[in-house]
Amino acid sequence: MAFTLYALIQTAILLTNAIAVLHEERFLSKIGWGAEQSIGGFGDEPGIKAQLLNLIRSVRTVMRVPLIAVNAVCIVLLLLFG
Amino acid sequence: MEYPNQSGFRQRKLQAGVRMRGTPGDPRDPSLLFDDTSAGGDKHDLSGVGKGPGVCPGQALISDPMSNLALAYGSSLASHGREMMDKNLDRFIPISKLKYYFAVDTVYVGKKLGLLVFPYMHDNWEVIYQQDTPVAPRFDINAPDLYIPVMGFITYILVAGLALGTQNRFSPEILGIQASSALVWLIIEVLAVLLSLYLVTVNTDLTTIDLVAFSGYKYVGMIVGVIAGLLFGRMGYHLSLLWCCVSTFVFTIRTLRLKILSEAAAEGRLVRGAKNQLRMYLTMAIAAAQPVFMYWLTFHLVR
Numbered sequence: 001m002a003f004t005l006y007a008l009i010q011t012a013i014l015l016t017n018a019i020a021v022l023h024e025e026r027f028l029s030k031i032g033w034g035a036e037q038s039i040g041g042f043g044d045e046p047g048i049k050a051q052l053l054n055l056i057r058s059v060r061t062v063m064r065v066p067l068i069a070v071n072a073v074c075i076v077l078l079l080l081f082g
Numbered sequence: 083m084e085y086p087n088q089s090g091f092r093q094r095k096l097q098a099g100v101r102m103r104g105t106p107g108d109p110r111d112p113s114l115l116f117d118d119t120s121a122g123g124d125k126h127d128l129s130g131v132g133k134g135p136g137v138c139p140g141q142a143l144i145s146d147p148m149s150n151l152a153l154a155y156g157s158s159l160a161s162h163g164r165e166m167m168d169k170n171l172d173r174f175i176p177i178s179k180l181k182y183y184f185a186v187d188t189v190y191v192g193k194k195l196g197l198l199v200f201p202y203m204h205d206n207w208e209v210i211y212q213q214d215t216p217v218a219p220r221f222d223i224n225a226p227d228l229y230i231p232v233m234g235f236i237t238y239i240l241v242a243g244l245a246l247g248t249q250n251r252f253s254p255e256i257l258g259i260q261a262s263s264a265l266v267w268l269i270i271e272v273l274a275v276l277l278s279l280y281l282v283t284v285n286t287d288l289t290t291i292d293l294v295a296f297s298g299y300k301y302v303g304m305i306v307g308v309i310a311g312l313l314f315g316r317m318g319y320h321l322s323l324l325w326c327c328v329s330t331f332v333f334t335i336r337t338l339r340l341k342i343l344s345e346a347a348a349e350g351r352l353v354r355g356a357k358n359q360l361r362m363y364l365t366m367a368i369a370a371a372q373p374v375f376m377y378w379l380t381f382h383l384v385r
Contacts, residue, residue, distance in 0.1 A: 008266045046283060
């Protein structure tokens with residue numbers, strides 16, 4: 001119950017890492033969640049699956065470099081302060 | 083030492099506290115969020131910028147020209163720094179947009195609190211717009227505000243401290259722990275709602291701050307429950323929490339229905355289609371999360 005803001009930051013970093021690690025061709029295409037499945041027709045609206053795949057792809061693209069920096073900082077801090 | 087600029091600033095803030103009595107319910111100029119009280123506060127500008135002794139307001143010991151100069155330079159530096167900070171801060175936190183959410187008055191707060199506890203008699207839940215922007219909360223009871231959530235949050239922490247104190251479990255760190263815990267749950271809830279709104283591709287004008295406001299309204303019910311638990315024991319806590327949970331549930335559904343669902347479905351006509359059904363489920367899920375959080379954040383306070 002004693003949630004601190006630091007726990008929230010840790011959770012966010014871990015979750016973003018988990019999403020960024022999902023490899024496009026080795027994993028996502030194999031289970032039918034590849035990039036080409038998200039581009040549905042230009043019909044009504046993208047469904048939930050297309051939005052989710054879009055989200056995963058954009059997280060991977062946008063957060064790749066910041067995550068490297070944040071993870072490095074985290075590792076150094078954990079080594080120093082436990 | 084009296085800095086002329088800062089005393090003017092403080093005086094303007096004091097006058098701002100008095101302005102609440104001013105024109106309630108009179109949308110003479112609804113684009114002006116707060117009444118204009120700048121008439122009395124701007125007279126204190128930099129008079130006598132280091133011109134010599136005797137110009138400084140009524141301080142007998144400032145007769146030295148050097149300290150006069152230093153005084154004037156320091157106050158000009160302070161005002162310049164404040165301007166720069168205001169300009170830069172506005173880029174990160176939209177201060178002007180935040181001001182809209184705090185444009186409330188006592189009548190609005192009273193009616194809104196009553197609506198949160200008893201939303202069953204109110205029938206018109208639409209937000210009044212004025213040329214594409216919503217009207218300030220002062221003139222429309224259905225508009226979301228941030229005043230009640232912020233005050234509710236702070237009161238919740240204080241009441242939690244009080245409840246823990248009556249059980250001899252209090253220490254000053256507990257207040258910090260409760261505060262950060264509740265804040266973290268609020269952030270998680272807002273992020274979850276944002277994610278689900280994105281996934282369901284709802285075209286709505288709900289901003290993040292609106293969602294924070296709607297999530298913050300549950301603190302009112304929590305406070306009522308905990309206080310009833312303090313006064314009347316566990317039975318009082320359970321009964322009043324049940325009542326507040328149901329009212330918050332109904333309030334959230336009725337408010338969010340107009341924002342998330344399409345026009346036809348919001349008026350109560352049964353519109354078939356998977357899209358509307360999904361949105362209805364989303365609204366119900368958001369509303370159902372409120373009682374869960376209300377119970378989760380208070381049950382450990384009442385033993």
